[in-house]
Amino acid sequence: MIKLPLLxxxxxAVDYQTxxxxxxxxxxxxxxLEKGETLGLAGESGSGKSTLGLSIMRLVPYPGVITNGIxxxxxxxxxxxxxxxxxxxRGKKVGYIFQDPMTSLNPVKKIGAxxxxxxxxxxxxxxEKEALERAKTILKNLGILPERxxxxxxxxxxxxxxxxxxxxxxxxxxxxxIADEPTTALDVIVQERILDxxxxxRKIYGMALILISHDLSIILExxxxxxxxxxxxxxxxxxxxxxxxxxxxPYTEGLLQSIPNIELSDQKLSAxxxxxxxxxNPPEGCRFWPRCPYVMExxxxxxxxxxxxxxxxxxxxxxxxxxxARIE
Amino acid sequence: xxxxxxxxxxxxxxVHNVGSLTKKGPSGWMVIIGIIxxxxxxxxxxxxxxxxxxxxxxxxVGPIRAPPSLEYPMGTNHLGQxxxxxxxxxxxxxxxxxxxxxxxxFLIGVPLGLFSSYTGGYLDSSVSLVIDAVYAFPGLVIAxxxxxxxxxxxxxxxxxxxxxxxxxxxxxxxxQVLSIKELTYTEAARAAxxxxxxxxxxxxxxxxxxxxxxxxxxxxxxxxxxxxGLTFIxxxxxxxxxxxxxxxxxxWKYLSSRAWxxxxxxxxxxxxxxxxxxxxxxxxxxxxxxxxxx
Amino acid sequence: MGLRTYxxxxxxxxxxTLLLLLTTVFLIMRVLPGDPVALHFEKKAxxxxxxxxxxxLGLDKPLWEQYIDYLWGxxxxxxxxxxxxxxxxxxxQVTSEDVGGQIFSAFPAxxxxxxxxxxxxxxxxxxxxxxxxxxxxxxxxxxxxxxxxVAYAVPVFFLGIVLQLIFGVYLHWLPTGLRINPSVExxxxxxxxxxxxxxxxxxxxxxxxxxxxxALPSLTLGIVLSGIFIRLxxxxxxxxxxxxxxxxxxxxxxxxxxVTYGYALRNAFLPILTMMGLQFAMLLGGAILTETTFSWPGxxxYxxxxxxxxxxxxxxxxxxxxxxxxxxxxxxxxxxxxYFDPRIRL
Numbered sequence: 001m002i003k004l005p006l007l008x009x010x011x012x013a014v015d016y017q018t019x020x021x022x023x024x025x026x027x028x029x030x031x032x033l034e035k036g037e038t039l040g041l042a043g044e045s046g047s048g049k050s051t052l053g054l055s056i057m058r059l060v061p062y063p064g065v066i067t068n069g070i071x072x073x074x075x076x077x078x079x080x081x082x083x084x085x086x087x088x089x090r091g092k093k094v095g096y097i098f099q100d101p102m103t104s105l106n107p108v109k110k111i112g113a114x115x116x117x118x119x120x121x122x123x124x125x126x127x128e129k130e131a132l133e134r135a136k137t138i139l140k141n142l143g144i145l146p147e148r149x150x151x152x153x154x155x156x157x158x159x160x161x162x163x164x165x166x167x168x169x170x171x172x173x174x175x176x177x178i179a180d181e182p183t184t185a186l187d188v189i190v191q192e193r194i195l196d197x198x199x200x201x202r203k204i205y206g207m208a209l210i211l212i213s214h215d216l217s218i219i220l221e222x223x224x225x226x227x228x229x230x231x232x233x234x235x236x237x238x239x240x241x242x243x244x245x246x247x248x249x250p251y252t253e254g255l256l257q258s259i260p261n262i263e264l265s266d267q268k269l270s271a272x273x274x275x276x277x278x279x280x281n282p283p284e285g286c287r288f289w290p291r292c293p294y295v296m297e298x299x300x301x302x303x304x305x306x307x308x309x310x311x312x313x314x315x316x317x318x319x320x321x322x323x324x325a326r327i328e
Numbered sequence: 329x330x331x332x333x334x335x336x337x338x339x340x341x342x343v344h345n346v347g348s349l350t351k352k353g354p355s356g357w358m359v360i361i362g363i364i365x366x367x368x369x370x371x372x373x374x375x376x377x378x379x380x381x382x383x384x385x386x387x388x389v390g391p392i393r394a395p396p397s398l399e400y401p402m403g404t405n406h407l408g409q410x411x412x413x414x415x416x417x418x419x420x421x422x423x424x425x426x427x428x429x430x431x432x433x434f435l436i437g438v439p440l441g442l443f444s445s446y447t448g449g450y451l452d453s454s455v456s457l458v459i460d461a462v463y464a465f466p467g468l469v470i471a472x473x474x475x476x477x478x479x480x481x482x483x484x485x486x487x488x489x490x491x492x493x494x495x496x497x498x499x500x501x502x503x504q505v506l507s508i509k510e511l512t513y514t515e516a517a518r519a520a521x522x523x524x525x526x527x528x529x530x531x532x533x534x535x536x537x538x539x540x541x542x543x544x545x546x547x548x549x550x551x552x553x554x555x556x557g558l559t560f561i562x563x564x565x566x567x568x569x570x571x572x573x574x575x576x577x578x579x580w581k582y583l584s585s586r587a588w589x590x591x592x593x594x595x596x597x598x599x600x601x602x603x604x605x606x607x608x609x610x611x612x613x614x615x616x617x618x619x620x621x622x
Numbered sequence: 623m624g625l626r627t628y629x630x631x632x633x634x635x636x637x638x639t640l641l642l643l644l645t646t647v648f649l650i651m652r653v654l655p656g657d658p659v660a661l662h663f664e665k666k667a668x669x670x671x672x673x674x675x676x677x678x679l680g681l682d683k684p685l686w687e688q689y690i691d692y693l694w695g696x697x698x699x700x701x702x703x704x705x706x707x708x709x710x711x712x713x714x715q716v717t718s719e720d721v722g723g724q725i726f727s728a729f730p731a732x733x734x735x736x737x738x739x740x741x742x743x744x745x746x747x748x749x750x751x752x753x754x755x756x757x758x759x760x761x762x763x764x765x766x767x768x769x770x771x772v773a774y775a776v777p778v779f780f781l782g783i784v785l786q787l788i789f790g791v792y793l794h795w796l797p798t799g800l801r802i803n804p805s806v807e808x809x810x811x812x813x814x815x816x817x818x819x820x821x822x823x824x825x826x827x828x829x830x831x832x833x834x835x836x837a838l839p840s841l842t843l844g845i846v847l848s849g850i851f852i853r854l855x856x857x858x859x860x861x862x863x864x865x866x867x868x869x870x871x872x873x874x875x876x877x878x879x880x881v882t883y884g885y886a887l888r889n890a891f892l893p894i895l896t897m898m899g900l901q902f903a904m905l906l907g908g909a910i911l912t913e914t915t916f917s918w919p920g921x922x923x924y925x926x927x928x929x930x931x932x933x934x935x936x937x938x939x940x941x942x943x944x945x946x947x948x949x950x951x952x953x954x955x956x957x958x959x960x961y962f963d964p965r966i967r968l
Contacts, residue, residue, distance in 0.1 A: 019353060057873055061864075062758065083878075091875035098873075104866040106885050117884075118874050168874060354764075461642045464900075464952060468907030469925075469944045473650050476929050476937050549775065556777045557911050561926050580783050580915070584796075588787055595780040602775035610771065 004075060006175055006208050007033035007056065012069030014051055014060055023279045025051045025064065026232050028306065033208055035175065040223030040240070041212040042255070044276050048232040049212045050099075053178045056210075057090055074175070092122045095169030095207075099181040101161035105153035111164055112136075112149035115171060122172055138167045142197070159190040163197065170201055177202070178210045183218070195222060216255050220244055228252050231277050231287035234306055238313040248315040250292045286318065294319055355614035362545075362607030369601050373419040380413035384570040393587045403589035405575065406582050415593045418572040419601065421482060421565055426551035428486035429493065430544055436490070437497025438540060442532065445502040446509065456502065463495035471554055475563040485564060489554050493547045500543050504536045538616050545609035549602045556598050572597050628960050636953050643945045648692055651938045652685065678712065696942070710939035713928075721939040725921065729943065730814030731801055732913065732920030735843065736905055737815070738836055739912075742844030744898060747851020752887060754852065755859035766852060774849030778908045782842040782915035789838060797838075799917040803831040839916045843908050847901060854897050858890035865889070892959060899955030903948050 014026040026048045033039055041049040054060050056071060058078060071078050073093065078086060090096075098104040105114065115135035119126055126134075136146035142163040144156075153161060162182060169177055179198065183191035199222065202209050213219055219226055219240070226243050228236040228251065236249040247253050254272035274291035277283055283290055289299040298318050309320040348356075382389040388408035396403040402411035444455045462470065474488040508531070517531055558564045559573035560580075568574075572594035579590030667675075676682045680691055695701070695709035702708050707722035747770075754766040789795040801816050802808050809819035809828050817836070820829035862868065863886050871885045872878075910922035917923065921940055928936040 054869075059869060059872055061869070087875045087877065089875070090873055096870070096873035098866045098870050100866055104870045106867045106871070106889070108888050109884075117876065117880075121874075121876055121880075165870070168870075457642060458646070461639060461646060464903060464948060465643070466903040466906040466944055466948065468910055469941055470650075472910070472925065472929065473647070473937065473941050476932075476934070477651060553775075553777050554907075557779065557907070560777075560779050560911060561914065562930060576777075576780060576783070580779075583783065583786060583790070586787075586791065591780070591783055591787075595777070595783070598780065599772070599776050602777075603772060606771055606775050 005032040005072075006035045006037075006074060008070075008072040009056070010070045010072075012052070012055060012071065013067045014048070014055055015065055015067050017063045017065060018280075021280045024232055024282070025279065026055065029069070029234055030306075031227060031234075031237060033176070033210070036206050036208055037225065038202075038209045038211060038223045040219030040226040041210060041229060042214070042216050042219045042226060043229035044214055046231070046276050046279060047229040049214075049229045050180050052229070053096070053180050053210060053212050056176075056178060057094060057096060058086055059090075059096075088122065091118060091174075092172045093174050093176065095172075095174040095177040097162075097165050097169045097177065097179040097182045100185045101158050101165055102185065104165055105161060107153055110150050110152055111139075111156075114164070114168060118168060118171055134171075138171055139164075141201070142167045158186055159194065162186060162190075162194055166194070166198060166201065170205060170207065173205055174207060176208045176210070178212070180212045181214070182211075184213070184215070191218075217259050228255070231279065231282055233287060233303075234314070234316060235288070236313075236315045237306075242313055248309050248313065248320060249288075249317050250294055250319070251288050254291075286316075355611045358607045358611030359615070360611075362604045362609075362611060365600055365604030366608065369419055369597070369604065370423065372416060373423060376417035376420075380410075380416050382410040382413045384409065384413040384417050385568060393582070393585055393590070395587070396589050402593045403587070405587075405590045406578065406585075411575070411589060411593055414570040414575055415572070415597060418570045418575060418594055419597060421569060421571045422552055422555050422573065422598070422601065424482055425485045425489065425555045426548050428483070429489040429551045430547050432486060432490035433493045433497055433547060434540070434544065437494040438501055438536075440494075441498040441501030442505060442536075444498075445505040446532070452502075455498075459495045459498050462491075463499065467492040467550070468554060468557055471558060472561065472563065475558055480563065480565060482565060485555060485558060488558065488563075489551050492554065493550065496543050496547060497540065500539050501536055504539055505532055508532050508535055538612075542609050542613045542616065545605050545612065549605035549609065552598065552602045552605070625960060629957055632953060632956055632960075636949055640946070640949050643949060644693065644696065644942060645689075647938065647941050647945060648689055651934065651941075652688065680711075710942065711935040713933055713936050721936050724924065724936065725939055725943050728919060728921045728924040730920075731918060732906075732909055732922055734801070734815045734817065734836065735839055735909055735913070735918060735920055736902070738817075738840040739843035739847060739905060739909070740898065740902070742840055743847035743901075744851055744894075746844065747848040748855045748887075748894065750848070751852045751855025752859055752882065754856045755863060756882065758860065763856075767856065770849040770852035770856075772849075773846055773852075776846060777911075778842060778846045779911040779915045781846060782839070782912055785838050785842055786915065795834075795838060797916040797918070799919060800835065801832065801919060802828065802835050806831045839912050839918050842915070843905065843912045846908060847905060850897065850901060850904075851894065854894055855890070858893050859886055862886045862890040895955060895959055899952050902951045906944055906948065 009032070010030050012026055012029040013024070016023040016025050029048075029052060031039070041052060043049045051060060051064065054064075055066055056073075058066070058071075058081075060066060066079070069079075073089065078089065081089075105111065109117075112132055112135050115138065116128055116131040119131040119134060120128070132149065136149055139146050139149060144160060144163060144167075148156075153164075156164065162185075166182070169179075177198075182198065183194050186194060195218065198209070201207075209223075211219060211223055220243070223240050225237070225239050227234055228243070228249060230249075230251050236243065236247065236252050238248075243252065244256070247256055251272070254270075257270050258272065272291055277287055277290070283300075285301045286292070286299040286304050289295045292299065296318060302318075304316050304318045306314050306316045307320060309315045386409065389410050390400050390404045390408055392404065392408045393406055394400055394404045396411075400410050400412065402415055404410055405414070440455070444452045470492045471488040474491050475484060478484040478488060517526075555564065556573040556576070559571065560577050564573060565571060575594040576591050576598070579587065579594070582590070673682075680688055683691070695711065698709050705720065705722065707720070707726040710721040710725065713719045713721050713724065750766050750770070754763045757763050786796065806828055809816060809823045809825060809832075812819050812822055816832035817829060820826075820832050867889075868881060868885050871881045876885075906922075909920065910925060912918065913920045913922035914926050921943060925937060925940040928940065
C-alpha cells in the first residue's frame with residue numbers, strides 16, 4: 001500500500017496584482033507532507049512563506065491570486081473546490097495559527113464564544129451547552145483557567161492569547177496545523193512554552209505541522225524537514241539534520257552563519273550582505289545572485305532549476321551539477 | 329521681464345504639479361475633476377455679465393414662467409427674467425460669501441490654533457473647551473443665530489458662516505501641532521535657542537499646511553451649502569441680485585405652478601459647486617493620508 | 623471601572639459643557655452688535671414702546687444680571703413644575719405667550735423627524751457601505767462612493783423640493799403643515815411621537831397616516847445624511863476587514879456573512895456610532911431646512927418663522943433647546959459606546 005501524503009503541492013505560483021505592478025510572491029513551489037510530519041518554512045520577510053501558508057487554505061488576500069499549481073489535501077484537489085466545501089475544510093481539517101495574538105481574536109467576543117461559534121459551525125448538532133463544556137476542556141489543556149471562558153481577549157496577556165489561538169486551531173482535531181510565526185510577537189521565555197505546548201498537543205492528536213518562521217534556530221530544533229524560501233522560490237529542501245550538517249544553498253549557509261551560538265565566546269556575527277530583492281522588479285536569473293559570494297556568470301542569466309543534489313536534498317543553485325557534485 | 333519669467337516658471341510648475349496628479353490614481357483624478365468644475369464655475373461667473381443673452385435682473389424680457397425653449401433655454405421665472413442669464417451670473421454672491429468666510433476662518437482659526445496649542449497649559453485647555461463646545465453645535469443653528477442678530481448682507485453672511493467653521497481649523501491645526509511639538513527636531517530647535525515664533529512659522533506651520541488645505545476645501549463646500557440654507561430661510565441677501573439660492577427659494581414658493589426649470593438649474597449649479605470643492609478635498613485628503621496602501 | 627461608574631462620571635462631565643454652551647449662546651445673542659428690540663420693531667415703534675418691551679424682557683438690566691436671570695430660568699424647578707416647560711422668557715411677537723411652551727409643543731415633531739431620518743440614513747448608509755467595502759475597487763464600489771459624495775453635496779432643501787415636485791405631482795403628497803392627514807385626528811399624546819402614540823393607541827389608520835406624513839421629510843433628510851455614513855462605513859470596514867481576526871475567522875471556516883457582520887462590522891461599528899452622535903448636530907441643521915420645505919411643524923420651522931418676526935427671545939430659546947438636545951444625544955452616544963466596547967470602560 002502506497003502511503004498517500006496528507007498534503008501534496010505541485011508547481012504552486014501566486015501573484016499579487018497591485019496597482020503598480022505584479023509581484024510574483026510564490027513561484028514553482030512543490031512539496032509533500034506526510035501525516036504527522038513537521039515541516040519548517042524558513043525565510044526572510046517577503047520570501048513568500050506566509051503567502052504559502054495562506055494558499056494552502058485558499059485564503060490569499062486581495063490582490064493575490066493563485067495563478068498556477070495544484071494543491072491536494074488528502075487526495076482532494078482543493079483548487080476547484082466550491083467555497084462552501086472549502087469552508088468545511090478550514091478549521092476542521094486544517095487549522096491556522098496567526099502571527100500576532102494581539103489582533104487575531106475578535107475584541108468584542110468572549111473567548112468562550114469563539115470556541116462555541118467554531119464548534120457549532122462545523123458540528124451544528126452540538127448544543128451550546130455541550131460546546132461550552134468542550135471549550136472549557138480545551139482551555140484546561142492549554143493551561144488556562146476554565147472559569148475565564150467569559151472573559152474578553154483584551155483581558156489576557158499575549159502569551160495566553162496565543163494559547164487560545166492554538167486552542168481554536170486544534171479544537172476540531174485537524175490533520176494539519178499551519179503556524180505562521182506563532183512566537184514572533186512574544187518574548188523568548190514564552191516562545192519556548194508556546195512551542196512546547198504546540199508540540200505536545202501535536203503528538204497527542206497526531207497532527208501534521210507546518211511551522212513558518214524567519215527564525216531558523218526554532219525551525220532546526222523542531223522540524224523533521226525544512227524548506228528554505230528565498231524571494232518566493234524554494235532555495236533548499238531537506239531534513240533538518242541534513243540542513244544543519246551540510247547546507248548546500250549559499251543563502252542557507254549565510255543564514256546558519258548568522259545564528260548566534262552561545263558556546264562560542266568570540267564568535268563574529270556575520271550577516272548576509274545586501275537586502276532581499278524588490279519583488280516588483282526582481283533580479284534577472286537567480287534571485288539571490290546580488291548577495292551570493294559564489295556568483296557565476298550563468299547565475300545572472302538563468303533561473304537555476306530545483307535539482308536533487310542528493311536523494312532527499314533538493315537545492316536551487318548552479319553550484320550543483322547534474323550529478324549533484326558541487327562546482328568550485 | 330524678470331517678473332514675467334518668474335510667473336511663467338511658476339505656472340509651468342503649477343501645471344506640472346497638477347499634471348502629476350493624473351498619475352496618482354483615482355484620488356488624483358478626483359482632485360483634477362474638482363478643480364476643473366470649480367474653475368469652470370468661477371470663470372463662468374466672472375465672464376457671465378458679458379455673455380448673458382439678456383439682462384439677468386431685467387423683468388419681463390419674456391413671458392412669465394415660460395418653460396425652456398430655444399429663445400429661453402432655461403425658461404423664465406415668475407418675474408419674466410431669463411433663467412439662463414441668471415444662472416450664468418448667479419454664483420457671484422455664493423462664491424464671494426464662501427471665499428470670504430473661508431478667509432476669515434483661516435485668518436482667525438489657524439493662528440489661534442497654532443498659538444494656543446503651542447503654548448499649552450491652561451490657556452490651551454480652556455480655549456479648546458470653548459472651541460469644542462462650538463464645534464459640537466449644529467452649524468446652521470449657529471449661523472442662524474449670528475445672522476439673525478447681524479442682519480442681512482454679504483459680509484454678515486460670511487461672518488455667520490465663519491463662526492461655524494473656525495473650530496474645524498483650530499482643531500486640525502491643534503492636533504498637528506501637538507504631534508509635531510514633541511518631535512525631536514523641534515526640541516533641537518528650541519535647544520538651539522530659536523524663538524517661539526520662529527519655531528511656529530518655520531517648523532510647525534509648513535507641516536500643517538496640507539491638512540489646512542483639505543479643511544479649507546471642505547469648508548468651502550459646506551459654506552456654499554450653508555449660504556444656500558441661510559438664503560432659503562430668509563437670512564441671506566435680500567436685494568435682487570441674481571443668485572442661485574435666491575432663485576431656488578423663489579422657485580419653491582411658486583412650486584404649485586409646476587415650473588420645474590426655475591428650481592432645477594440653480595439647484596444643479598449649487599450641487600456642482602459644492603461637489604467640486606468636495607472632490608478636491610476628498611481627493612487631497614486621500615493623497616495625503618493614503619490609508620489603503622498595499 | 624464598571625458601566626455604572628462610567629455613566630455617572632460622564633453625566634457629571636456634561637454639566638460644565640452645558641454651562642459653557644448656554645453662556646456661549648447668551649454671549650452671541652446679547653453681545654453682538656445690534657439692538658434686538660430696535661431690530662424687532664424695525665423702527666415702527668415709539669421710544670416708549672421700545673422701552674416697555676425692553677423692560678418686559680429684562681433687557682434694561684445690567685448684563686450680568688441678565689445672565690443670572692437667563693440661567694435661573696432654565697433651572698427654575700418651580701416654574702417647570704407649574705408650567706411643564708422651563709422659563710425661557712416671553713415671545714416678542716406675542717408677549718403673552720411663553721417661549722418655553724411654544725418650544726416644548728414644537729419639539730416632539732422635530733424629534734420624531736430626527737429619529738426616522740437617522741434610522742433611514744444609517745440603514746441606507748451602513749448597508750451600502752458594507753456592500754462597497756466587500757467589492758473593493760469594483761464598478762459597484764465606485765458607484766456607491768460616488769452616490770455618497772453627491773448626496774452630501776446636495777442642498778437638503780433642494781432634494782426636498784425635488785421630491786415634493788415628483789410626489790406632489792403624482793401622488794398629491796403636498797405638505798399640509800401637519801404631522802398627519804388633516805382628516806384624521808392625531809393620537810392621544812403619550813410620548814409626543816405620533817407613530818409611537820398611534821401604536822400605543824392600537825390605531826392602525828393613524829399609524830399609517832403618521833408614517834405617510836413623515837415619509838417625504840425623513841426620506842429627504844435621510845438621503846442627504848446617508849452620504850457620510852456610506853463613506854465612513856466603507857472606510858472603517860475596509861480597515862477592519864484587513865485585521866488578522868477577520869482572516870482568522872475565515873481560517874476557521876466561518877461563513878462569510880458571519881465574518882462580515884459578526885467580526886468586521888461589529889468592530890467597525892463603534893466609530894460609526896460616534897459619527898451618528900456627531901451627525902445629530904448636522905441633522906438638526908438639515909431639519910430646520912427640511913421642516914421649512916415641508917411645512918413640518920417642528921422646532922426648525924418655529925425658529926424660521928420667529929426669525930421672520932424678529933422675535934429674539936424665541937430665537938434664543940430655540941437655540942438653547944437645540945444645544946441641550948445635542949448635549950443629551952452626545953451623552954447617550956458615549957454611554958452606548960461604553961456598552962458596546964468593554965475596553966473603553968477601563
